[in-house]
Amino acid sequence: MPRKYKKYIKAIEKEVEALKKKRSLNEIISGAEKEAESEASSKKQQPPPKLPEKPSENKTQETLNKTQEALNKLLHSRSSKPNNNNTNVFLVPQAPRLPKTQAEKETTRRLIVVLEQACLETYKFRKSKNYELLNCDDHVSVLQKMGRTHSDARPDITHQCLMQLLDSPLNKAGLLQVYIHTARNVLIEVNPHVRIPRTFKRFCGLMVQLLHKLSISSVKGSEKLLRVIKNPITQYLPTNCHKITLSYDAKTVRLKDYLPVIPSDYSICVAIGAMPHGEDSFADSWVDEKISISEYSLSAAVACSKFCCALEDFWDVL
Template sequence: MSSKRKNDDNETGEHEQETHESVESMHPHSVPKDKQLRQKLFKNAKNDSQRLIIILEKANLEAVSLGKKFELLNCDDHMNQIRKYKKDPAFCRPDITHQCLLMLFDSPLNRAGLLQVFIHTQQNILIEIDPQTRLPRTFKRFANLMVQLLHKLGIRSTNGPNKLMKVIKNPITSHLPIGCRKIGTTFQSKNLVHPKDLVPSDDSPVAIVIGAMAHGQVDVDYVEDTVSISQYPLSAALACTKIVSAFEEAWGIH
């Protein structure tokens, strides 16, 4: 479902302090420089077992060569390249992933240390993002960071040695807790549930798959159940919002 790109400032009004980083490209052309991520300083929750794991599937994150630089392919800026490579503009929407990530990482659930996020791209690239990552607020900076990540395979914090974003090995199931319940979401599912029904009755972790694309549905073989959380089609960002809010309410996070 198409969504408008959001470049809002964060609620706290904090200005991101970031430093430039050159990228060692695997390609002969240079990769645009961008600003690094800063690491948040809030604490993770002590209970490592109880958490919500969000997997953004079929994310449209693809770098394309434009002369001597690379950019993140998107339908607003690269229609010539989209026509050249005969791609569907509906599947050139990295802004959808950006919207989802801003919502997820700004949430109280994440600040409580009870959220974990993975991205699985249309090109079968698996990305893990540290829960303490402060993401760029604007799409342009986000796009530049994604290009760096896709070429360097990792982005480090400016105030620590940790990699806040990194490409990891497939499959996603090897990075999930043993026995973790895995649930897919799609509007086409006849199993309509309230988001609060997805919250485990015990303290076990649960993984929920959300499609990070404009159209279509996610068809993956690792989920045990597939549900719909609304009788109406939802954007990916709104689906993230409804699910995270339900878990926050159930777990008493405000």
């Protein structure tokens, strides 16, 4: 075959291949267009998604009425129950009502705790000319100059006892009254509503202010939270009152067996020594008997807590 014909044949073959490629591309494009058209048609045939219906005013009013009825039933059921925990129907805690008149103090049954021989004494420093509460941690040299021991300056014991007593459920139920009788024969009445400072340093500052101003009032009103009162302690005790002293040397009793023996309409007065050690004859002139509540020697704070817990169980205070 001549060369010139071979050139023509190759050119024709190239044109044929180009036509084939062009045809295949057209087929692909047309197929894609058909698929797109079919998808669009199928979407048009499907119904649009339903939107959530807006609640009508009648339905909204019905739900509100049902909710109000349920709340009214709940409040009525709570108000019909006896209110033993000093709470109202809205579950807001209420402050316990304390006996104020002499008649109420005579008839209201409660626990009266007297912290005897409390180490609360102020000392004036020459350099700073300020008064501080004498304690064995900060005033060692002062105690040595005065010829006194560390046991004569332990106000931390009174602080611990007050926190145990005033934080107890018995006090929050309005069934506790606390008095402090210091080693210097100062008698202090503690209001059950007072909140004793948590830190010992702030407690010392409060006691210095009390011993010099003779009273501490609340910020909001004229209520006396702490005040110095006249001796003796017996004039503040009700007539129907069983008076005892906690002593390690006395006969040991179980409080759950001892408390039912006391008449049910009697208040209970407990004298507890707020000192590290020493004789327990501080209340022999006015107490009825001495008892021991443990076979072991207890600190004053533990004795306060143990007696309060026993009375909470006996008087059904939760």
